[in-house]
Amino acid sequence: MTTTGTRTTAIALHGVHKVFGESSTRVEALAGIDLDVGAGEFVAIMGPSGSGKSTLLHLIGGLDVATSGTVAVGGEDLASLNDDQLTMLRRRKIGFVFQAYNLVSVLTAIENVALPLIIDGIAESRANERAGRALDLVGLGSRPDHRPGEMSGGEQQRIAIARSLVAEPVLLLADEPTGNLDSVTGDQTMRLLRRLVDEEGQTVIMVTHDARDAAMADRIVRLRDGRIVEEQTLPPVKSGADVLASLEGLDAPEDAP
Amino acid sequence: MKWSYSLRELRRRPLRSGLTLTGITIGVAAMLSIAITIETTRRAYGDMYTTLAGRAALEVVAIGDGGFDAALVDQLSGTDGVAVAAPVVQMPAVMIGPKGRLVVMVIGIDPERDTAVRDLKLRAGKALAPGGAVVLLDAAFAAANGIGVGDDAPVITRTGGVRLTVCGLMEPGPISAFNAGAVVVMPLSTAKKRFGLGDQINSVQLVLEDDDRANAIRQAVQTSLPDGLSVRPPAARADLVRDTLLSTEQALQSFSIMSLVAGAFIILNTFLMNLAERRRQLALIRALGGTGKQVQWWLLREALLLGLTGTAIGIPLGWLMSFGMLGSMQTLMGVKLSAPVPGVMPFVAAAILGPVMALAATWVPARRAGREPPLNGLTAAAGTDAIESVRRWPLVVGVICITLMAGICVILVGEHLPQRSNEKILPAGMALLMIGGILVMPYLLMPVLRMVVWGLGPFMGFEGRMAARHLDRRRVRTALTAGVLFVAIVISIGFGNQIRSNLRDMDTWYERTFVGD
Numbered sequence: 001m002t003t004t005g006t007r008t009t010a011i012a013l014h015g016v017h018k019v020f021g022e023s024s025t026r027v028e029a030l031a032g033i034d035l036d037v038g039a040g041e042f043v044a045i046m047g048p049s050g051s052g053k054s055t056l057l058h059l060i061g062g063l064d065v066a067t068s069g070t071v072a073v074g075g076e077d078l079a080s081l082n083d084d085q086l087t088m089l090r091r092r093k094i095g096f097v098f099q100a101y102n103l104v105s106v107l108t109a110i111e112n113v114a115l116p117l118i119i120d121g122i123a124e125s126r127a128n129e130r131a132g133r134a135l136d137l138v139g140l141g142s143r144p145d146h147r148p149g150e151m152s153g154g155e156q157q158r159i160a161i162a163r164s165l166v167a168e169p170v171l172l173l174a175d176e177p178t179g180n181l182d183s184v185t186g187d188q189t190m191r192l193l194r195r196l197v198d199e200e201g202q203t204v205i206m207v208t209h210d211a212r213d214a215a216m217a218d219r220i221v222r223l224r225d226g227r228i229v230e231e232q233t234l235p236p237v238k239s240g241a242d243v244l245a246s247l248e249g250l251d252a253p254e255d256a257p
Numbered sequence: 258m259k260w261s262y263s264l265r266e267l268r269r270r271p272l273r274s275g276l277t278l279t280g281i282t283i284g285v286a287a288m289l290s291i292a293i294t295i296e297t298t299r300r301a302y303g304d305m306y307t308t309l310a311g312r313a314a315l316e317v318v319a320i321g322d323g324g325f326d327a328a329l330v331d332q333l334s335g336t337d338g339v340a341v342a343a344p345v346v347q348m349p350a351v352m353i354g355p356k357g358r359l360v361v362m363v364i365g366i367d368p369e370r371d372t373a374v375r376d377l378k379l380r381a382g383k384a385l386a387p388g389g390a391v392v393l394l395d396a397a398f399a400a401a402n403g404i405g406v407g408d409d410a411p412v413i414t415r416t417g418g419v420r421l422t423v424c425g426l427m428e429p430g431p432i433s434a435f436n437a438g439a440v441v442v443m444p445l446s447t448a449k450k451r452f453g454l455g456d457q458i459n460s461v462q463l464v465l466e467d468d469d470r471a472n473a474i475r476q477a478v479q480t481s482l483p484d485g486l487s488v489r490p491p492a493a494r495a496d497l498v499r500d501t502l503l504s505t506e507q508a509l510q511s512f513s514i515m516s517l518v519a520g521a522f523i524i525l526n527t528f529l530m531n532l533a534e535r536r537r538q539l540a541l542i543r544a545l546g547g548t549g550k551q552v553q554w555w556l557l558r559e560a561l562l563l564g565l566t567g568t569a570i571g572i573p574l575g576w577l578m579s580f581g582m583l584g585s586m587q588t589l590m591g592v593k594l595s596a597p598v599p600g601v602m603p604f605v606a607a608a609i610l611g612p613v614m615a616l617a618a619t620w621v622p623a624r625r626a627g628r629e630p631p632l633n634g635l636t637a638a639a640g641t642d643a644i645e646s647v648r649r650w651p652l653v654v655g656v657i658c659i660t661l662m663a664g665i666c667v668i669l670v671g672e673h674l675p676q677r678s679n680e681k682i683l684p685a686g687m688a689l690l691m692i693g694g695i696l697v698m699p700y701l702l703m704p705v706l707r708m709v710v711w712g713l714g715p716f717m718g719f720e721g722r723m724a725a726r727h728l729d730r731r732r733v734r735t736a737l738t739a740g741v742l743f744v745a746i747v748i749s750i751g752f753g754n755q756i757r758s759n760l761r762d763m764d765t766w767y768e769r770t771f772v773g774d
Contacts, residue, residue, distance in 0.1 A: 061544075063544060063635070064630075064632050083549070084548060087543070087546055087548050087549075090544060090545065090546045091546020091547075092546065096544055098635070102537065104262075104538055105269070106266055106269050107262065107265070111262075115542075116545045116546055119542065119545060120546065124259070167546075
């Protein structure tokens with residue numbers, strides 16, 4: 001792990017290319033990405049559809065492998081890891097938050113949150129204890145036994161966030177975390193992510209179409225055609241309105257539905 | 258991962274889980290009930306002939322259970338080591354009692370010689386007199402059917418009706434236990450005369466001077482017998498009947514195997530549906546750090562739970578079914594069979610079979626699910642509309658199975674193996690045909706489906722074409738569904754043919770048993 005400025009580098013991507021298909025179906029999703037993300041930093045990745053945002057997130061999360069270049073998470077080059085090692089990396093160093101929550105419907109809130117720990121072989125009592133603390137952190141400590149179907153979209157996303165945090169990962173990857181939420185619950189979710197960064201020192205990389213959500217980050221990275229076309233460091237967040245005011249001129253999302 | 262998670266997954270889709278469970282239950286129950294039926298039938302025949310033999314250590318019978326000349330009795334009586342040679346005639350017949358028709362076994366004995374073979378203790382009436390038109394009945398059988406000493410006992414054979422008189426009622430003993438009491442004992446000469454048997458008998462029972470010399474005497478007797486006759490311990494005579502039961506047993510065993518194969522494919526089919534629906538969930542487990550093996554084991558554990566539950570239901574169900582099957586067997590063979598008294602092995606086999614069948618059917622899809630990259634399942638609607646790819650290995654394995662079955666058919670038709678070996682390989686061949694047929698089904702089904710769509714084109718309508726494309730898109734599942742139908746059709750045709758074959762066998766058996774008819 002390297003240090004850049006005052007932050008330790010949590011993620012480092014250098015000359016990353018990702019190509020899908022061959023010959024006539026060949027698509028270059030990422031065309032030479034260089035990006036460093038410091039520990040405790042909140043980075044928003046924006047860009048139109050097909051710009052390579054999700055591909056970038058998948059590479060960082062060890063869900064896919066780069067065609068060339070290096071992707072390092074916590075100083076570990078993912079290209080050097082086999083499938084089992086990548087699985088262990090995802091288990092212990094990375095937390096995922098998805099647009100569609102992806103909770104297991106037959107499990108209760110606390111069981112969903114404890115799932116990564118159970119998968120890791122941690123004893124159920126210990127896993128539940130840690131899951132309970134994660135639920136407290138997202139404000140759902142009073143509803144451990146509710147199933148996903150009995151909760152609102154915002155609550156389900158908070159459970160998903162608790163699940164992503166329970167293993168105390170180096171990095172939290174969020175893919176359109178407010179995409180399925182109304183503006184009020186979306187704002188609550190973003191404030192929760194912001195709080196995690198400010199109070200817990202959590203590193204967060206978030207893909208979003210929403211400028212309001214992006215405004216909650218420390219830095220915005222804009223992609224187009226698989227390349228980084230703009231990086232913008234934002235001033236420390238005071239309030240959502242202040243941030244929006246300071247982002248005058250930031251393009252509206254080009255691929256917003 | 259906790260077992261309760263697996264249980265909850267199964268409860269989430271109760272109908273689908275129920276269908277899978279039914280497949281396992283039927284497979285286990287069919288296998289167990291058939292094993293019990295076959296074992297009980299064989300044992301019953303062994304017991305019957307042992308009971309009938311009384312103190313006889315050996316008996317001479319015709320190969321194929323047919324008749325032979327009674328003159329042989331005197332020759333056997335003079336053999337060194339043979340104390341008494343008692344001739345016996347045995348024929349199935351129908352007796353008309355006060356309460357209606359009764360299927361009975363007529364046993365003709367020589368009253369003088371037979372006392373050395375068995376003790377016929379009388380509860381009422383008189384003993385048999387040589388040449389008399391009289392019969393002895395089991396006391397309990399007679400009481401149950403309202404027959405007493407002095408009553409007429411009309412007996413119908415293929416040669417017509419014979420009016421006989423009940424001269425005595427026997428206490429439970431060697432003969433009365435034969436055929437569960439449904440026996441009519443008469444003098445040998447009467448049986449031969451009234452039944453038009455000429456001088457033919459079924460067997461000669463040998464009481465030895467020293468049973469310890471049975472092997473040596475058996476060898477000596479065998480060398481003196483004309484071709485077509487053999488000497489053996491009485492219980493071994495059941496083996497002769499086994500030949501008669503052969504096609505019935507083959508039919509039952511084939512049915513058992515086909516039930517298992519059908520059950521396995523039902524499990525596979527519902528499991529594939531399950532996996533398609535849970536693709537995202539399984540990908541999530543992988544994304545959260547679950548290994549491929551963990552995912553595979555999670556799925557196999559669900560199958561194991563179903564396998565154990567299906568077995569727990571299938572074993573008592575199979576036990577109950579065996580009573581019904583034994584009843585049918587009793588009707589088919591015209592003999593009384595006792596309640597099933599199976600050994601431990603059928604139960605052990607059934608207990609292992611259910612879980613193994615469930616695990617075997619889910620092994621391949623579970624392994625595939627474990628190997629799938631998490632991204633495939635996580636990306637929205639990934640692959641849900643893509644045409645399901647059909648792999649090459651099922652075609653190869655399927656063709657191999659069908660080729661093996663063809664080889665087995667050649668062996669069976671050419672009678673290259675002993676009949677007993679045929680009995681063993683036929684069910685295995687049926688299983689190969691089933692498995693092979695279903696594995697090649699995806700390759701045959703789609704061209705056939707397209708031809709049907711083409712042929713019915715104008716009548717299909719938009720919905721029909723949509724339905725056909727949907728079936729085309731889910732090729733494996735469509736093929737499995739068609740495969741289960743294929744098994745059902747094969748069972749129906751195969752079982753129907755077997756029943757016809759059994760009836761032919763029964764005719765043959767009657768032909769052999771009604772000596773001199």
